[in-house]
Amino acid sequence: MNMAGKTSVNGESNGKVHRKVGLVYDETMCKHDTPHGEAHPERPDRIRVIWENLQLAGVTQRCVVLGGTKAEDAHLQLVHTKDHVNLVKSSTNKKDYQSDRVASLVNSIYLNGSTSEAAYLAAGSVVEVAERVAKGELDSGFAIVRPPGHHAEADEAMGFCFFNNVAVAASYLLDERPDLGVKKILVVDWDVHHGNGTQKMFWEDPRVLVFSVHRREDGGFYPGGEDGSYNMVGEGPGEGLILILSSIGDPLGGCRVTPYGYSVMLKKLMEFAQGKIVMALEGGYNLDSIAKSSLACVQVLLEDNPIQGSSEEIPFMSTWRVIQAVRKRLCAYWPSLADELSSKLINQKTPTPIVLTSNSNSEAKDNAHELLDQLSKLNIETHKVDTKVSTSWRSDLSKVDVWYASFGSNMWKPRFLCYIQGGQVEGMTKPCVGSLDKSPPKGITWGTYPNRLFFGRESTNVWGKGGVAFTNPLTSPNDQTHMCLYRITLEQFNDVLFQENGLNVDFASPIFGLTALQLVEKNGSTPLEADLAPWYGNVVCLGREGDVPILTMTCTLSVIEKFASGEVPLSPPAKAYANTLIRGLVEGGIFSEEEAEAYIDDAASKPLYINGASRDTETASWRSDLSKVDVWYASLDPTCGNRVSFSIFKGDKLFFGRESTVTWGVKEDLLSSTLSLISVIKLTCDSLEQFNDVLFQENGMKVDSDSPLFDLSALQLVQNNGSIPLAKAGWYGNVVCAGKESDIPILTMTCTLSVLEKFTSGEVPLRPPAKAYANTLVMGLVEGGRLSEEEAWAYIDNAASKPL
Numbered sequence: 001m002n003m004a005g006k007t008s009v010n011g012e013s014n015g016k017v018h019r020k021v022g023l024v025y026d027e028t029m030c031k032h033d034t035p036h037g038e039a040h041p042e043r044p045d046r047i048r049v050i051w052e053n054l055q056l057a058g059v060t061q062r063c064v065v066l067g068g069t070k071a072e073d074a075h076l077q078l079v080h081t082k083d084h085v086n087l088v089k090s091s092t093n094k095k096d097y098q099s100d101r102v103a104s105l106v107n108s109i110y111l112n113g114s115t116s117e118a119a120y121l122a123a124g125s126v127v128e129v130a131e132r133v134a135k136g137e138l139d140s141g142f143a144i145v146r147p148p149g150h151h152a153e154a155d156e157a158m159g160f161c162f163f164n165n166v167a168v169a170a171s172y173l174l175d176e177r178p179d180l181g182v183k184k185i186l187v188v189d190w191d192v193h194h195g196n197g198t199q200k201m202f203w204e205d206p207r208v209l210v211f212s213v214h215r216r217e218d219g220g221f222y223p224g225g226e227d228g229s230y231n232m233v234g235e236g237p238g239e240g241l242i243l244i245l246s247s248i249g250d251p252l253g254g255c256r257v258t259p260y261g262y263s264v265m266l267k268k269l270m271e272f273a274q275g276k277i278v279m280a281l282e283g284g285y286n287l288d289s290i291a292k293s294s295l296a297c298v299q300v301l302l303e304d305n306p307i308q309g310s311s312e313e314i315p316f317m318s319t320w321r322v323i324q325a326v327r328k329r330l331c332a333y334w335p336s337l338a339d340e341l342s343s344k345l346i347n348q349k350t351p352t353p354i355v356l357t358s359n360s361n362s363e364a365k366d367n368a369h370e371l372l373d374q375l376s377k378l379n380i381e382t383h384k385v386d387t388k389v390s391t392s393w394r395s396d397l398s399k400v401d402v403w404y405a406s407f408g409s410n411m412w413k414p415r416f417l418c419y420i421q422g423g424q425v426e427g428m429t430k431p432c433v434g435s436l437d438k439s440p441p442k443g444i445t446w447g448t449y450p451n452r453l454f455f456g457r458e459s460t461n462v463w464g465k466g467g468v469a470f471t472n473p474l475t476s477p478n479d480q481t482h483m484c485l486y487r488i489t490l491e492q493f494n495d496v497l498f499q500e501n502g503l504n505v506d507f508a509s510p511i512f513g514l515t516a517l518q519l520v521e522k523n524g525s526t527p528l529e530a531d532l533a534p535w536y537g538n539v540v541c542l543g544r545e546g547d548v549p550i551l552t553m554t555c556t557l558s559v560i561e562k563f564a565s566g567e568v569p570l571s572p573p574a575k576a577y578a579n580t581l582i583r584g585l586v587e588g589g590i591f592s593e594e595e596a597e598a599y600i601d602d603a604a605s606k607p608l609y610i611n612g613a614s615r616d617t618e619t620a621s622w623r624s625d626l627s628k629v630d631v632w633y634a635s636l637d638p639t640c641g642n643r644v645s646f647s648i649f650k651g652d653k654l655f656f657g658r659e660s661t662v663t664w665g666v667k668e669d670l671l672s673s674t675l676s677l678i679s680v681i682k683l684t685c686d687s688l689e690q691f692n693d694v695l696f697q698e699n700g701m702k703v704d705s706d707s708p709l710f711d712l713s714a715l716q717l718v719q720n721n722g723s724i725p726l727a728k729a730g731w732y733g734n735v736v737c738a739g740k741e742s743d744i745p746i747l748t749m750t751c752t753l754s755v756l757e758k759f760t761s762g763e764v765p766l767r768p769p770a771k772a773y774a775n776t777l778v779m780g781l782v783e784g785g786r787l788s789e790e791e792a793w794a795y796i797d798n799a800a801s802k803p804l
Helices: 027-031 045-056 082-093 097-105 115-135 165-176 196-201 259-272 287-302 317-330 368-377 392-397 413-421 490-500 514-523 557-565 575-587 593-605 619-626 688-698 712-721 753-761 771-783 789-801
Strands: 011-013 016-018 021-024 064-066 140-143 185-189 208-213 242-245 277-280 401-406 443-449 452-456 468-472 481-489 525-527 538-545 548-554 630-635 643-649 653-656 670-673 679-687 723-725 734-741 744-750
Touching (some): 021 115, 021 287, 064 115, 082 115, 115 140, 115 277, 165 185, 165 196, 165 277, 185 259, 259 277, 259 287, 277 287, 392 490, 401 443, 413 481, 413 575, 443 538, 452 593, 468 548, 468 557, 490 548, 514 525, 514 538, 557 723, 575 593, 619 688, 630 688, 712 723, 712 734, 712 744, 771 789
Parallel strands (some): 021 064, 208 242
Antiparallel strands (some): 525 538, 653 670, 723 734, 734 744
16 A cells, blocks of 8 residues: 655664664464364464564564554444444354354355454554554554455455455545545555455545456456456546456466565555555465565565566566556556557567466376476576574474374385385385475374275376375265374374475475364364365374374365266276285285285275265165155255244355256256355255255256165264265255254255355356246245245345345
8 A cells, every 4th residue: 555745764874764664463363263273274374474584584673563453443434334344343252163164164254252353453453554654653564464354345254354454544544534644545456366345445436546466367266256357447536546457466376476576566666655655464375475575575665775686587478468458448547558568578488388287286297386386496586585484383293193094005104104204116206305304103003994995086297197095084884995004293294295285395384283183183074275285185083093193184075076076087096006005905914915906996996976875775775764764954945844944044145046947947046155144944854865855856866866865874974074065966966964953953955165166256157036936935934934025035135136
């Protein structure tokens, strides 16, 4: 945020002017965390690593260090509605476990007892720095705050953001402190994601110029939609004051801006704003990247030394096309943009793009973190930054033992030791780096667990063509997987996780820490950050051995769903890879060589079903069993049943999606999401057999199936895990357990999380319901005695119009 005005000085030494640079850091903001220790990109270590890196570099001693300041409600309401401010304020008192749990799983918003305090501190701290810079008490400042703010809209928290910190500060200076003489403010948002909230808040304000550079991908990159298009230029007196270049961001977003690149951009802004700069942390989830880039920028604010470095990189042709389109769109408002660019500049040969794919495992062809390594070696950053990172987590985790239960190539001890001591074995095409702690396992044993072993992916970088091993924990007791257990430290377990997911082991924070360990022992499994663990992104607790927890790692449930549907291929293992499994099983005394080969062949050839239902049972048999079990079916639309009740669920957000259906025609489908909102749901007591028939019909399937979509084992699993994805289900592919009513489980059905993401991004459309369909909802709510007709229509209109 830049403000016009003169630069103040702190003093002179040897003829050199010292700038007064303010830094805000408050550890209290680290208390905002996932409610049960789940891994999440927007985590407390984001601001800790920045602060530690600034301290290590010695810059904090040369800055004015400020504690956090809480925002006032009146200042927040300059850009947010009163209801929204009150909702965030009251979030501290919320105890709805289901709402918090599911909110964290969809990677948008999570709440705990410290969320409100952290959000107030983040907004208030940016206001405090901005006011001090405007007064001249500081020349510039950096607010190291979280949660971030630029996605938060007037009446909605989204994208990890609760209050729009920068917008609150800008509005405070313009509206509440005219005596400070700030007439115009430039907001430069270089986060990889579009700051949709900031844009909307200043859409018609001629005093604020919003300049955003971000990835958009035709609306497919978060937050999606048309808001991030360069055609969005503002309206009324603010027309032409929204400037968007939708192409660049930080390395984690797949873009190529280095610490040197950020320092160059900041230096340009320093010259433009005569030094009056207020920086506020928004996103950035690669800890190493944000620590280095923050240090580089603070060094620019201090103006200690000239910026050193060079950029020999040339934008891709696609980037040039965006630049030229933006210039053409905005030249009517900014005449200088009408000037022709030099043909020599735009016709330089563009480097071949490095393609970033989702197959980024240590054994994958395309490795996301190899890409980051390549980028770090490019000759575009000679600007030196202290790269020391905190290793305190290693000291803590080295004192905790776990059993690592391996079911793939790591069952053979020499192969597993590659992940601990480094090196490679026969059949591997590249060596492992090993753990930073190269101590051998303290113990080895074997166990058999009710998981379904299968092999997936088409090829890997280590073993060549063929699949690698995964397990499905959501299976029937008849499926048994043999696993070799190694007793290692939690630090070593993290290093195995890093390598299995193609990461370097020198991370500033663990991928699976002590809070995650407590969580997985309580819940049975915990998903890891998708960006960090694309292949083995789910840690599962299998129990305890000698009072030490047994952990294994596999893919997430959403990826298992893709394996089951065929979206991600199932493939038998490569010969060299299979040989390591055979040697492990034979040398472990589990099987003879012939039995081991048969075990692997069976796992590789057997179809994969998510809920473990057998597809060769007779229709009459499963129907007889399931007809004896009652469930409450929680319907979002009116459905008849044996017994009827109504409930209000605070953890669900009702929304409407898809363009048309066979039954209702255009604009119909009704679904449920998982945000801190309220849905009225009708409960009907049916048998589990009837619930399956509803599932069949909701998914456009015939009811004369040889097997259920959702069987008794799935019922047990959904009560333990909260939700379970289904095999071969289309629109309603996720069954969710909402608790119990009179000791009978309450089940509802909705789309899977992967489909929910597509609704959120706009890949699958959100649509209001057809009139006939909406009428049935109104009739159900009215006849059920929940709402009047007017209230029912308002309830549906609100669900259909509110962004997801």
